[in-house]
Amino acid sequence: MRNVGIDIGSRTIELIVVEGGEVIESKQADSGFDPMTQAGALLEGVGYDHITATGYGRHLFELALDVPTVTEIKAYAVGANALFPDVQTILDIGGQDSKAISLNGSGKVAKFEMNDRCAAGTGKFLEIMAHTLGYSLDQFGVGALEAKNGMQISSMCTVFAESEVTSLVARGEDRRDIALGLHRSVVQRALSMLKRVTVKEPILFAGGVARNPCIRLLLEETLGANILVPENPQMVGALGAAILGGKSG
């Protein structure tokens, strides 16, 4: 049985093919302004028995192809459980939203929290701040790790934070210190969300922001715990959807 999971996120689309419990193929593309076309291109030439869609674009996909869907929350739970069977807590920070999920003993979602309508504390926030400070997204976390003294950034709103950063730059502050301050504010927000669902180890960190080494380190420091990061942290949702094998949530 060959099953496909596709995670149509706000920034990227991931596709995974699972056969006999093994991942045999995985692909990724930017969502762009026309995610359905992008998703269609990813699917081209991929044969499968069942497909399940997740991510914010799942319903568009459902309408276009009449496929079952599952929310990102359940998809992440299933995917995380497959990668690390003991996992108790999941933090997912994606391009436009972030979520904290606690699992019960059997790997099912016990409780979850999700950011509301604004993109504060998500990948989009980091992306805009990196740009404001002249970093590439890849180097942003690395730069922040070089800071001597992190600045205090009080705004979580992307628009306000950008003006705050601009005024810090104008004051002649080292951009690495500003970068660290921004990373800390993202971690603070993630922590308050995690605490609302209870933080139990092992903790899995997934989503595009899990690629950021500074966020990972700060999370471990403040939680006083090791966090697990999958080899490809953006693929957890697609994996979960593939494992569901054509069943909806």
Place this chain on the structure above:
Amino acid sequence: MSEDYRGMWENLGLDLVAHDALLEVLGTGYGDIYLAQNDRPEGMGYFDFVMSEVHGLRIKELMDEKAAGRKVIGSFCVFVPEEIVRATDATLVGLCTGADFATDEVETLLPRNTCALIKSAFGFKLGKACPYLESADMIVGENTCDGKKKSYEIFNELVPNLYVMDLPQVKSVEGRALLKAEYLRFKEAVEQLTGVTIDAERLKSGIEIVNNKRKAIHRLTGLRKADPVPISGLDALLANQISFYDDPVRFTESVNKMCDELEQRIEKKEGVFSEKTPRILISGCPMAVPNWKLPWIIETSGAVIVGEESCVGERGARNLTDDSRDTVEELMEAIVDRYFQVDCAIFTPNPDRLEHIVEMARHYKADGVIHYGLQFCQPYLMEAMPVEKALEEKNIPTLRIDTDYSMEDVGQLKTRVEAFIELIK
């Protein structure tokens, strides 16, 4: 609308262009959300008709009442005792508060971070689009939350006939004394407005009319215990919403008639959703017409709503007024007793509400509770976290939603609601 009401609306001072635009949005929304549902009870036809004439025929009826010398009183809250209004043959109507309207003008008078319900009340006044408000001979504001009581100071500048009722915030002997004093003062004000002196017979008759309406709503809510559920949460909410506008006697008859049909449905195991559909109880802020956003998301995501712990729902309709006494004084005491039990979040502390949520979750066999809080509504948002904690301790899954009347967060809400339904399945 089956008749041309433009002259009537013009006489009421409505802004016809803005009002047309409102009716169009309302009509489209109603079609997409209500008429798109499957297997609705036939009895909902009555409520569809009332909704289609909510600014038309119903307003004409109110104008006819006024022409016959009877009064119309508008209210924003379930603490305004309808029994007293009815005792003078006046009509109590709920005022428009369920949609964003003329927000740019509202924000010249109120801070942006005011809850959507208060902003809406102002928007309908400033935008001249609520015929209920314009036809009211008296508008009752009530000191519930800080937002409402401070905003009435400003609302008073916009309308010539605002009457502000004070309300207690603590369920103490002194709190009850305040409520009683305020209800006696209200009775006098209504008597003065209408020129009718309320005697025991009139008050008893007012109590009977309102109790009958409540009994019909209780009957309807009781039928939602069945699985499959014979009526959608959206439709039951609509009946509750219409109870604030419609003629109470006709409303009572229509609800009872629909309940006969629902009983037959239950007997035949017919429902609007299949058996074992996940069942959700909504708890929190009131949902006034046309605020159907969250129920619509829930019921198009694979669950059914089996109850509303809300002012437009069980909090508003719970408990009858004892009509067994014979003097005005005793009947007024009974009215105070009945309303003093309302477990609004303005009370501190407010343990009754929590008990009622748990009781309702069990009674209606809910698989989970969705707590609905309007953004910037401090009383309900403050209670949301303790409510969530207490329900989870009793193993009742709970989802907290903070939202407003705008549609911009529908995608995120849908993800949350769907994930919650996956969790309780």
